[in-house]
Amino acid sequence: MKVRITIILLLIIISSQLNAQELLPFVENYNKSNYQGDNQVWNVAQGSDEAMYFANNHYLLRYDGVKWEKNMLPNKTIIRSIMVDGDKIYSGSYKEFGYWFRKAGKMHYTSISKGKNVFDEKENEEIWKIFKFNNKIHFQSFNEIFVLENNKIKKTKLPFLISYCFVVGNELLIASVEKGIYKMNNSKIEKVKGWNVLENNVIHAIEKYQNKTYIFTKKNGIYIDENGILSPWKNPLNELVKMANINVAKFIKNNQLVIGTANKGIYIFDMNSSSFKNINRSNVLMNNSILSLGVDKENDLWLGLDNGIAHVEVNSPLSIFYDNSGVLGSVYSVAATEKGYLMASNHGVFTFEGNQFSMIPDTEGQAWNISKVNNKFIIGHNEGTFLYEKGIFSKLNNINGGWNLAKSNINNSYLQATYSGVIIYNDVNNLNQNRLVQGLLKPIKYVAQNRKNEIWAADNYRGLYRIKYNDSDENTEVENITQRGKIANDFGVKIFEFRNEILFLINNSWFNYNAISNNLEENEFFNSNFKFVSDIAAIDDNHFLVLKEGFLYHIFANENKFVWNVIQEKYYKGKIINDNLKIFKDKDNYLLNLDDGFISLQLKYGGTQNTTVKVEAFNADRLVENKSKINYNSEIKINVISGKFGAAKPNLFYKINNGSAFIPIKQGLIILNNLSSGQHNVIIYKHDGLNYNQVSNFEFNVAKPWYISFWMILLYLVLIGVILYLYYKWNKMQYVQKLELRDEELKHQKEILEMELKAENELNIQEYEKHILELELQTKSSEVAGKSLSIAKQSEMIDNIQGILDSEMDFNKLKSEIKKAIKINAVNKHEWETFETNLNQIHNEFIIKLSKKFPNLTSKDIKLCIYLKMNLSSKEIAPLMNISFRGVELHRYRLRKKLNLNQEENLSKFLLTL
Structure with a gap:
């Protein structure tokens, strides 16, 4: 009991902390790290170029939606005010005002006040507001008003300290700090009658709305002038803004009043419903001090903060439920109720009704899904399935983890995917009657049915199952289709129903089941349009959401065409819960769950996208x-x-x-x-x-x-020319050197050649002399041989004759013996042949040359030539040839004829030269 009371008290505390939570317009915050400027933003305006301009202390900031630019005044003074007129952005500073213009992608400044003695040296004037009235630009300080007309400046010094000037209708109102509000007519000042209550009030805004004048004081709230009667605004919000200190206020489109405060952020008041929203640091703003307020051409707000800039999309079709406290946690499903919203998060189940946010008791833990069945809400929870109906919360069953709920397309039953398999609810009027499908005790993430007695179920991890059962609800078969189809990567299978057809997203490709072939087949129609999507969620029959490459797209199925509309990434960047994209349709809006809340977006919003950029x-x-x-x-x-x-x-x-x-x-x-x-x-x-x-x-x-480039090519040509010239010069020098070297070499070669020729000549001479000597030796040898033979025979014959003479006395016999001895000692035929053979071998080379040159010579002629080459006389030759001396001379004569020698030529010398 004590634990329960403690939990209830905790829930009360949590509820009190969450009372401020509400659906708010989307807000983009920009801090110094974005625009690289100063803290305070004193003024906001949109230029004719549609860029946003900010007076950010020392800088004029410019933001065109793509990049930030910052510029400083030449004197580097603080910029307090800006105002746009045409292509000029007027700015006011300390004893300085002028205008900026954009040229060549940069901002340029022209001073109006410089050199014109506009400011009194004794006064510390700052231009806090710039406005246009009667087609004249007015620059306002707290003491004076400077009017620019025809490039001339007219100065009006006020007799009192003022807060700001306001153009209301056709009137220029001047709010003094202590003496109330005055009108200015042609430099004449007169006090507004009936507004004495505003004395000693700092006025920060005066706005006209529906023929009523609203005066916004800093600390005393809002006053309304209606038909000349001034009275405090009778609205509970007035008491809140009194404590918050009003800094700026403005009426905007759709009958909304925006009030920027010093310490409570901004209040957006709906004049039609008298309801308001407070955007502050506790929900989305960076800080609560609003220094300036601007409206762009989309009728969205730009807030100049004490530290930063905020863009508030009050005219957007999208609203966001923020939770900066962390109590809500990550929202896994959201549904719209009659009084507000129901949210399933990882912390439990929460309701948001009548701007009150609270956790439903006994729902702590992971809640997965909320589905609306008739007027009932079925909630899948980690601890079982719960029912929420007419503000009453109850438990249906204890089966853990209701991930998703799907309606059968063949009857009025519902199928629920849970940690333990599939639950079937046959009667929506009696949800307590349900049954668990047998044979598939696995964590099932998605489930669908479009044929009788057949259910499709996707495992939370991997695998796609086909469950077949009979009319008695008895299971007949559970088959793993992806394994049978041999699909290797069947992790995280998703089931999507489109126009009564069940499609399966498996490994980035779409499949459908062919009942005839009993196999999964790739769906060409969906693969051609939605391949590589990572998640998909149905909205209704013709609308669904896909997540592709990190971008969310709203898809409208127009017959067989799909209209894609990207949802800007800034609305959900880093907040999508992967594999748990849930959509709930709420009339013309759809609700999308996020990490820290949810967004509500108009389903039929087409936008006003401009066609020029x-x-x-x-x-x-x-x-x-x-x-x-x-x-x-x-x-x-x-x-x-x-x-x-x-x-x-x-x-x-x-x-x-x-x-x-x-x-x-x-x-x-x-x-x-x-x-x-x-x-x-x-x-x-x-x-x-x-x-x-x-x-x-x-x-x-x-x-x-x-x-x-041209100059580099020119340089290359010059360099090439120089290189060619240097190469030419070098080549010429080399050529000259080569010529000199060649001449030197030729000279040396000539000398060497001469030396070689001389040596060769000497060698040839030596060889020739050697040859001559050899020939002479051969000749001498022949002569020696011949003469030796002859001498030997003569000696032998003389010895024989001497012996005969000594032994014989008879003359006749002596005569006969001497003749016989002579005959015996004569050279026989064999000896002559041997002699001639040796002679031919000795003079073989001579014989060959002689025969080639004179082929008509006989052997006898050749023999005579040999004897002549041996330098033998005719007398010596006669016995060798066995002819007479006269015969030798005659043979010599004939030989000269054959050798074609004239009378002056010596035959022996001629033969020696061969």
Whole structure:
């Protein structure tokens, strides 16, 4: 009991902490890390170029939806006020006012007051407000008003300290700090009658709404002048803003009043319903001090804070339920009730009704899903399934983990996917009667049915099952279809029902079941449109949501065409719960769960996407005009500026150089680098859901690399010329040196050749002399041999004759013996043949030469030539040839004829030369 009381007290405390939670417009916060400026933002205005301008202390900030720019005054004084008039942005500072204009992608400043002795040296004047009245620009300090007309400045000094001037209708009202409110007519000041109660009040705004004048004081709340009667605003909000200190106030579109306070953020009051929303630091703002307030052309708010800037999309079709306390946790499902909303989170089940936010008792823990069946809400919870009906919360069963609930397409039964399998509710009027499908005790994430006696179930981890049963609800078969189909990657199978057809998302591809072939088949229609989506959630028969590559798309199925509408990433970036995307349709809105709450978006919202965009390209912070040139290997940043900051911001894509892919433009910025030299064309497209329509294009030329530029080519030519010239000179020098070397070599070669020739000649001479000597030796040898033979025979014959003479006395016999001895000692035929053979061998070379040169010579002629070469006389030759001396002479004569020798030529010398 004590524990229960403690829990109840805790819930009461939690509820009291969450009373301020409500559906709020989407807010974008920008801090110093975004715009790199100062803290306070004193003034906000939108320029004619649709960019937002901010007076941020020392800086004039500019934001076009893509990038922030900051600029300082030449004297670096604090900018307190700005006002837009045409292409000029007027600014006021300490003893300085002038205007800014944009040229070549940069802001330029022109001073109006400089050099005109506008300010009194004794006064410390700051321009806190700039406004236009009667077509004249007015610059207001707390003591004076400076009017610019025809480039001349007219100064009006006020007799009292003022807070601000206000243009209300056709009147200029001046709010003094102590003496009330005055009117100014042609430099004349007169006090407004009947408004004495406003004396000693600091007035921060005066607005006219429905013929009533609203005066906003700093500390005493709001007063209304109706038909000349001034009275406090009779509304509970008035008491709240008194304590909050009003800084700014403005009536905006849709009958809304916006009040910016010093310590409670902003209040957005609906004049029709008398309800209000408070946006402050406890829910979404960065701080509670609102210094300035601006409205853009989309009728959304821009807040200048004491520290930062906030963009509040009050005109957006989207609302967000924030929970910065962490009590709610991550919302896994949300549903709309008659009085508010019901949320299932990882902390339990919560209700939000009548701006009161509280946890339902006994629902702590993980809640997965909320489904509306008739007027009942079935809630899948970690501890079982709960029922919420007419504010009463009860438990249906204890089966853990109701992930999803699906209606059968063949009857009125409902199927629930749980930790333990599939539960069937046959009677929606009696949900306590239910049964657990047997044979599949697995954690089932998705379930569907479109044929009788057949259920499809997807495992939370992997696998797709087909459950078949008979009319008696008895299971007949449970089959793992993905395993049978041999699908390798069947993790995280998703089931999606579209027009009574069940589709399966398996490993980024879509399948359907063919009952005839009894197999899964790829669905070409869905694969051609929705391949690679990571999650999908149905809204109704013709609408669903897909998550692809981190982007959410709202899909409208128009017959066989799909209209795609991207939901801007800023609304859900980093807040999508993966694999748990849930959609609940609430009339013309749909509710989408997030990590820290949920969003409500109009289903039929088409937006007011403009069809024209502005392109600004920068290269090294230098504006690049269309069809101009940038340096090679440099980065170009193309800012695609739509002039829209809220929900009407168009969905833009681009192609470069007529590529095939449409590339989404994220945050309005296209960054291109590593581009080849030459012409490039970037075409900008707007996607209307079905088609890509060209809205702009930007052409630029990338210069050739520096190393092939005109001057570098000229330098290369000069260098090549110099190199060729130097090469020519070097080559010529080398050539001359080569010629000199060659001449020197030739000289040396000539000397060497002469020496070689001389040596060769000497060698030839030596060889010749040797040859001559050999010939002479041979000749001498022949002579010696011949003469030796002859001498030997003569000696032998003489010895024989001497012996005969000594032994014989008879003369006749002596005569006969001597003749016989002579005959015996004569050279025989064999000896002559041997002699001739040896002679031929000795003179073989001579014989060959002689025969080749004179082929008509006989052997006898050759023999005579040999004897003559041996330098033998005719007398010596006669016995060798066995002819007479006269015969030798005659033979010599004939030989000369054959050798073609004249009379002067010596035969023996001629033969020696051969």
